[in-house]
Amino acid sequence: MTTTQSTATPTTQKLGIATAIAVSFLVLSGLIFSAEDVVQGSTVRMMYVHVPSIWVAYLAFGLTALCSAVYVSNRSRSLIWDRFAGASAEIGVLFVAISLVTGSLWGRLTWGTFWVWDARLTSTAFLFITYIGYLAVRRLGGTFTQRARRSAIMALLAVLEIPLVHFSVNLWRTLHQKASIADPNAKVQLDGFMLFTLFWGLVSFSMLFAWLLIHRQRLMALEDAVQDQGLDRAIQERRTEAGR
Amino acid sequence: MTSRMQTVRRVSLAVVRKDLRIEWSSKVLLNQVAPFSLVIMIMFAFALDNEGILQRVAPGLVWLATLFSMLVIVQRSFAVETADGALDALRVAGTEPLGIFIGKSLALMVQLLALELMLLAIALVLYAVEPTAMGYAETFATMLIATIGLGFVGTLYGGLGAGARGRETLLPLLLLPAVAPVLIGATRATEAAFGSGGAQSSEGWPWIGLLAVFAGVFGAVGALAFGPMIEE
Numbered sequence: 001m002t003t004t005q006s007t008a009t010p011t012t013q014k015l016g017i018a019t020a021i022a023v024s025f026l027v028l029s030g031l032i033f034s035a036e037d038v039v040q041g042s043t044v045r046m047m048y049v050h051v052p053s054i055w056v057a058y059l060a061f062g063l064t065a066l067c068s069a070v071y072v073s074n075r076s077r078s079l080i081w082d083r084f085a086g087a088s089a090e091i092g093v094l095f096v097a098i099s100l101v102t103g104s105l106w107g108r109l110t111w112g113t114f115w116v117w118d119a120r121l122t123s124t125a126f127l128f129i130t131y132i133g134y135l136a137v138r139r140l141g142g143t144f145t146q147r148a149r150r151s152a153i154m155a156l157l158a159v160l161e162i163p164l165v166h167f168s169v170n171l172w173r174t175l176h177q178k179a180s181i182a183d184p185n186a187k188v189q190l191d192g193f194m195l196f197t198l199f200w201g202l203v204s205f206s207m208l209f210a211w212l213l214i215h216r217q218r219l220m221a222l223e224d225a226v227q228d229q230g231l232d233r234a235i236q237e238r239r240t241e242a243g244r
Numbered sequence: 245m246t247s248r249m250q251t252v253r254r255v256s257l258a259v260v261r262k263d264l265r266i267e268w269s270s271k272v273l274l275n276q277v278a279p280f281s282l283v284i285m286i287m288f289a290f291a292l293d294n295e296g297i298l299q300r301v302a303p304g305l306v307w308l309a310t311l312f313s314m315l316v317i318v319q320r321s322f323a324v325e326t327a328d329g330a331l332d333a334l335r336v337a338g339t340e341p342l343g344i345f346i347g348k349s350l351a352l353m354v355q356l357l358a359l360e361l362m363l364l365a366i367a368l369v370l371y372a373v374e375p376t377a378m379g380y381a382e383t384f385a386t387m388l389i390a391t392i393g394l395g396f397v398g399t400l401y402g403g404l405g406a407g408a409r410g411r412e413t414l415l416p417l418l419l420l421p422a423v424a425p426v427l428i429g430a431t432r433a434t435e436a437a438f439g440s441g442g443a444q445s446s447e448g449w450p451w452i453g454l455l456a457v458f459a460g461v462f463g464a465v466g467a468l469a470f471g472p473m474i475e476e
Contacts, residue, residue, distance in 0.1 A: 072472070126421050126424060129417070129421045130421050130422075132417070133414070133417045133418045133421065136414050136417060136418075137404065137405060137414065137418070140405045140408040140409070140410060140411060140414065141408055141409055141410070142408055146408075149472065149473075149475075150404060150405050150408075150473070153404065153469055153472065153473050154404060154418070156469070157400070157401075157404075157422070157465070157469070160461065160465055161421070161422050164425050164457075164458060164461065165421065165422075165424050165425055167425070167454075168424065168425035168428045168429060168454060169424070169428065171428070171454065172428050172432075
């Protein structure tokens with residue numbers, strides 16, 4: 001018997017279409033409609049990907065921690081929380097990578113170097129490595145419950161580890177450009193449309209995150225189901241052999 | 245509550261005694277880990293190939309060698325527990341997990357401290373480091389507090405996935421980013437103690453404070469998380 005299961009539902013299809021439109025508009029707006037920066041020229045366009053990427057990464061890791069905490073504290077120990085945590089971390093790692101790559105390229109054009117050892121960059125690299133470790137813990141094997149418990153603890157340890165690393169790296173070195181929009185005392189004024197493009201990037205990337213998250217979570221549930229079925233089938237085959 | 249604390253104390257003493265006795269009879273620290281850290285220190289000299297640079301970066305090298313060697317000790321510490329299902333037996337026997345955590349952390353701290361003293365001696369000889377009396381006091385304070393933090397965090401991450409296949413290769417990936425604050429704090433404090441690069445002795449104490457925060461945080465979290473972690 002073959003069954004065809006899709007990870008899409010009418011709602012996620014609508015979300016997918018809306019995301020595609022939003023991202024397409026971001027591409028047009030970032031590459032064509034928005035003006036060049038007075039100082040940075042066209043390199044500023046990289047920010048429309050860089051800033052939303054790191055935003056999605058923080059969102060994703062926050063969600064991983066939240067779902068892990070719910071898994072640990074919830075008596076039902078529902079694996080759906082574990083899958084959401086895992087799916088979210090995978091997407092987070094992808095977006096930190098995008099953010100690091102776009103940041104390095106921007107750095108090469110603006111600072112003349114791909115990498116500087118300042119606090120924020122170093123902390124971000126640690127964030128990346130820590131969640132690669134988290135994903136590796138998820139692949140350690142064992143039962144689904146073992147996977148869920150281990151990775152939930154690892155995710156909660158990461159929440160503790162990251163501020164400590166961030167704090168110590170900050171003490172170690174601070175050169176990074178101050179966040180120019182978030183800083184209320186900053187004199188930097190962004191052109192209205194550039195600011196709009198940046199916020200549009202945040203919105204469209206968040207939509208993309210939600211769409212990816214739902215699909216990845218459902219795919220994980222299917223992967224778990226396949227693994228279960230494989231085990232059942234193997235047991236059945238052994239029984240048949242023994243019965244012969 | 246008091247009886248629980250007594251149990252924890254008894255279990256942790258039994259575990260620390262057991263781990264140190266295993267080490268005493270197997271001599272893995274002495275015969276394998278210590279020579280390994282010596283090789284690291286010599287290899288650093290080959291890689292850097294300059295006495296001035298070596299003297300300048302000696303504190304960082306001592307701590308890097310400590311962290312690399314620590315990976316081996318932590319792996320060994322949990323290999324002993326998972327071989328023949330020892331950890332399962334402890335669990336089934338209803339042994340207090342907090343006691344196991346404290347006991348294993350203490351045993352790890354003792355071994356690390358012995359190793360660090362040896363590495364300090366090597367740095368004095370090979371890298372021509374000459375601390376003052378105050379510098380020595382600062383170095384020992386750094387070692388003691390950094391080791392407490394390393395003991396807790398090493399035991400915590402060592403226990404994560406204990407018994408699962410492939411965890412040996414995973415440990416460095418999990419543990420090294422977590423101990424980055426110790427590497428930063430301990431290196432800066434030891435630089436101040438050694439006077440490397442013209443650092444003043446007084447500059448080291450805030451870093452020792454950072455190490456103390458690290459030790460406190462991971463001690464508290466380890467005490468809470470170790471039980472659920474080993475209960476498979």
